Amino acid sequence: MLSSFGAGDAGARLIDLCREVLGDRRLILVSNRGPVEYRIAEDGTLRAGRSGGGVVTTLTAVGQYVELTWIAAAMGEGDRQAMEQVPDGRLQVALPGQRLSLRFVAFPRSIYHKYYNIYCNPLLWFLQHYMWTSSHAPNIDAKVYDAWENGYVPVNKTFAEAAVTEAAEDAVPPLIMLHDYQLYLVGGFIRSQMPDAIIQHFIHIPWPDPSYWQLFPGHMRSAILESLCSVDIVGLQTSRDVRNFINSCDVLLKDAEVDYQEHTVYLRGHKTRVVAYPVSVDVGNLERISRWLRVRGFEEKLRPHFGRRTIVRVDRAEPSKNIIRGLKAFDVLLERYPELRGEVKLLSFLVPSRTGIKQYQRYTQEVFAMVEAINTKYGDEQWQPIKVFYENNYPQAIAAMKQYDVLLVNSVIDGMNLVAKEGPVINQRDGVLILSEAVGAYEQLKEYAISVAPADLEGTTEALHNALLMDPEEKKRRAEGLRAAIRAEDANAWLHGQFEDLKKLTQERVAEAT
Secondary structure, eight states: OBOSOOOHHHHHHHHHHHHHHHTTOOEEEEOSSOSEEEEEOTTSOEEEEEOOSHHHHHHTTGGGTBOEEEEEEOOSHHHHHHHHTOTTSEEEEOOTTOOEEEEEEOOOHHHHHIIIIIIIIIIIIHHHTTOOOTTTOOOOOHHHHHHIIIIIHHHHHHHHHHHHHHTTTOSSOOEEEEESGGGTTHHHHHHHHOTTOEEEEEOOSOOOOHHHHTTSOHHHHHHHHHHHTTSSEEEESSHHHHHHHHHHHHHHOTTOEEETTTTEEEETTEEEEEEEOOOOOOHHHHHHHHTOHHHHHHHHHHGGGOOSEEEEEEEESSGGGOHHHHHHHHHHHHHHOGGGTTTEEEEEEEEOOOTTSHHHHHHHHHHHHHHHHHHHHHOOSSOOSEEEEESOOHHHHHHHHTSOSEEEEOOSOBSOOTHHHHHHHHOSSOOEEEEETTBTTHHHHTTTSEEEOTTOHHHHHHHHHHHHTOOHHHHHHHHHHHHHHHHHTOHHHHHHHHHHHHHHHHHHHHHHHO
């Protein structure tokens, strides 16, 4: 059940812990997106490539220590063809240092569209990132009700059925790890058919307070909360999210009994633990990637675009990242401090995100319009203040983060934001991190970052100015502090915390049975 791959002593300890937790149990991991995507090449053959996205990047760390079965949605025609080529539905995935089986779940495109493009992202994602207000919330109309009943519910049920089918022949009930907001109902469906399974659900995005959830239809939010309270452990990113989740159960679930000190919720005789597990980066792997020949090649290509001092930001192109307000702060910086014109550059690495959703399309258009306005206002033939790279190019972003003087992370809110952790690990210039107080990473890194409130345009402008002019010794102190804090709570620590709690849970199960 255990892989031989591990990162030194920490890896060996984690392997031993996983062995102790799992015993004869199998680990089944369920997420909307899988670890690889299959594409059809020009010659008609299938080519497997590593999937993008922060959740997948984080979850592949699990496979370094545990042999597992991963259940995910078939995203395109290549995935569908791949699943049709294996009679038992299991694809053996070849990723370095890992042994995992992949089981795709396929959906009619109309159903998946309702689930993903109408319900998950314009609604759940926006709600949980505080991007609604009571006066500007979208109308929950018949189209949304249809997307819930004929999209979100059946897709979640199908994911659950795949997990139950996968574990049907196991002598020992499995350990099932569910991930993120797309699958809130899966735990409840699984529990109804497998009462002895150990189920954990980790939520990668923020959990808002109950007053926000009250904007949602009662039957939908109740179904979501009741399903989550049927699992054994709900994992969240921060202590703030834990408090909000427990409070949501207290306020919105009539039969729930909550314990704010023990961080537990009791619902109809079942106890759910609610725990913060801050996601982090695999430091060793990140450092190896930063030394890739391809990354060094991008460093050379980017060199002409750097200024004497360079601000870098790396974001998905979407509203919660607060890109436009960051651009406005840079505009004010150049207006207020004309001596910086010609000296400072802003390099923005934007990853296209959910391009089929209108809100994202409009936001991206607004970003490019503002970039053009600022470049026209201050630039000339020799110097353009902003350069945007609009593509999904991770090695290029890594190359840029190695050389920033300032890394700007001013999101409206984020579950964690791994850019805030990736940058300081690999940066070679003692670069300064400007960090929004509303991102999950702030709890761990606030001592060594320059803090900004995401709506504070004036504060962000002055934070940029202070960071650009910071004394070298102070820059070094902060950079070293950031690196130490991230190393102390890396991806190993994230996994270790979860498996320690699962170990306690399995021990309780054994004690109850004897």
